[in-house]
Structure formats: C-alpha cells, structure tokens
Amino acid sequence: MRIRLGCEMRYAFPYPVPMVVMLNVHPSRTEALEAPDTLRTEPPVPVEIYRDGFGNLCGRLTAPAGSFTIGTDAVIRDRGDRDPSHPEAEQHPIEALPAETIVFLLPSRYCESDLLADEAWRLFGHVAPGWGRVQAVCDFVHNHIAFGYEYAHRDRTAMDAYAGGRGVCRDFTHLAVAFCRALNVPTRYCTGYISFIGEPEPHPAGDFAAWMEVYLGGRWHVFDPRNNAPRIGRVMVAYGRDAADVPLTHTFGPNPLVGFRVWADRIHHLDQSEEAAILPEEPLPPQSMATRMG
Known part of the structure; x- marks a missing residue:
C-alpha cells in the first residue's frame, strides 16, 4: 500500500532562533519512500542534514524572526501488515x-x-x-x-x-x-x-x-x-x-508554536504482485552510522 505522511509546524519567532529537527523518516525506511521527504521551510532557509549518534536524520537550521513554517510531505510504500508478533523470541543473557x-x-x-x-x-x-x-x-x-x-x-x-x-x-x-x-x-x-x-x-x-x-x-x-x-x-x-534523545524539534531559544498538523493516510491500494515487490519479509536493519505525542 501507499501512505502519504507528513507534518507542518508553524512558529512566530521574536528573533532568529537556531533549531535542530527530527522530522525525516528513519534511514531504515528511506528506501521505501517514493521520493526523499525533504524538509520544507517558509520562508526558505538553508538546512544541514546530519546523523546523530543513533543514526537518526537531523536537520540543522536557523529560523528567522517572524512567521516560520517547517514540515515534510512524502509517500511511503508499506506492506500493509500489522506489527509482527514473535512469542517464541527469547531473552538473551x-x-x-x-x-x-x-x-x-x-x-x-x-x-x-x-x-x-x-x-x-x-x-x-x-x-x-x-x-x-x-x-x-x-x-x-x-x-x-x-x-x-x-x-x-x-x-x-x-x-x-x-x-x-x-x-x-x-x-x-x-x-x-x-x-x-x-x-x-x-x-x-x-x-x-x-x-x-x-x-x-x-x-x-x-x-x-x-x-x-x-x-x-x-x-x-x-x-x-x-x-x-x-x-x-x-x-x-x-x-x-x-x-x-529524539525531540521532534529542539529550539535554542523561545519556541512559540502557533500551528501543528500531522497526517499518515492510505492513498492507493496496490495489487498483490506490486505489494510483494515493495519490501523484504523482515524490516531493514537500522544503519550502523552514528511535542505532542499520542
């Protein structure tokens, strides 16, 4: 299946504020994206992407004073299975x-x-x-x-x-x-x-x-x-x-959030032959390189 996912956060900054954001899909799932989930800002500002010590993708930027919006919008392919259960999995010494x-x-x-x-x-x-x-x-x-x-x-x-x-x-x-x-x-x-x-x-x-x-x-x-x-x-x-370790946004100054949207919706059903070709049976392993939540 195809899932459209993304977010939009709107701020009203009193002065320029440096930020680090974690809004990009984890590297273990990027091969399933139909196109890169590039960070978008309004007004446009330079964004430096780096990986933290756990391998997560982080965006580093400086938000200007005034109204500022940051977010992503992408389509990801997914097998459509529920989280797997493995009751036989044993604990390691x-x-x-x-x-x-x-x-x-x-x-x-x-x-x-x-x-x-x-x-x-x-x-x-x-x-x-x-x-x-x-x-x-x-x-x-x-x-x-x-x-x-x-x-x-x-x-x-x-x-x-x-x-x-x-x-x-x-x-x-x-x-x-x-x-x-x-x-x-x-x-x-x-x-x-x-x-x-x-x-x-x-x-x-x-x-x-x-x-x-x-x-x-x-x-x-x-x-x-x-x-x-x-x-x-x-x-x-x-x-x-x-x-x-994993805040969606970290601001080095005041963070007056004035708008927040998230979406993760199924947008199209692929036939079985297409779905079988999307991802391997097991999730891809994490790469070794180094809010409101419901």
Missing part, C-alpha cells in the same frame, strides 16, 4: 548481548530503571523471561496509566508516570522502557508516525506517537504500551534512550 545493545539497558533521564528495579521484579519476576514478560509489562502499563492529551507534561519521568497514573504516549513508553531495562531487556524509545489504517471509523488522519523496541531473539521488536495492539502503517522517525 547479558553476556551474550551485542555490544551496541548495552546502552539500552542503562537508566536515562526519563527512564529511571535503576530506581524502578525492585518494583519491576516484584511485578514481573514471576513471568517467564522473553516475549511474554515484555507483553506483561505492556499490559500492566496500558492499564495503569490513564491517557489524556491534557495530561502532557514535558518533565514527567517514568517514576512520575508510575506514581501519578496518567499521561500521554511518551509516558506509557517511558514507564515500559524503564521496567524492561530493569528486567535486563535492551529497550529503546522510538518516535514516528502512527496511522489509523485498519482501525474502526471514525478516526483521525494520523499522528506522531511514541512506542518502544526490545531486543529479543537476535533482533528488535515493536511493542506499543499506549495502544497495546498491533497497528498498520507505523513509520519510525528516530530512536534513542528516551524522549530527550
């Missing part, structure tokens, strides 16, 4: 983990896995390690936190979300990430587009969202504690240790 996964076992700014370790083992220690234990974490977090956009708070950590029992998708994800790391499962925080393709009508056009990936059975797997159900048309933009 720490000593057998690839070196590059170890950083995703450590506590981070929003995911205090060290402080939540005792609680993690109390809640989930009786569940056999592997896929089932991670799903148990997601089930618990999904039921423990009440969702509401009005609960969004940029300083809320995993411990805060656990204590307060409310939040948005980043809070669901931070708590589940912290629990999984405390249980010795490498877990990374992901952000990107989530579509409502295949979901009951009526539904919105799409949104930015947070979810997580865990390393089991020799590869990374998607888990979504906020929705806690496989989705169609999930497209990653960036991953890191937590939300501090």
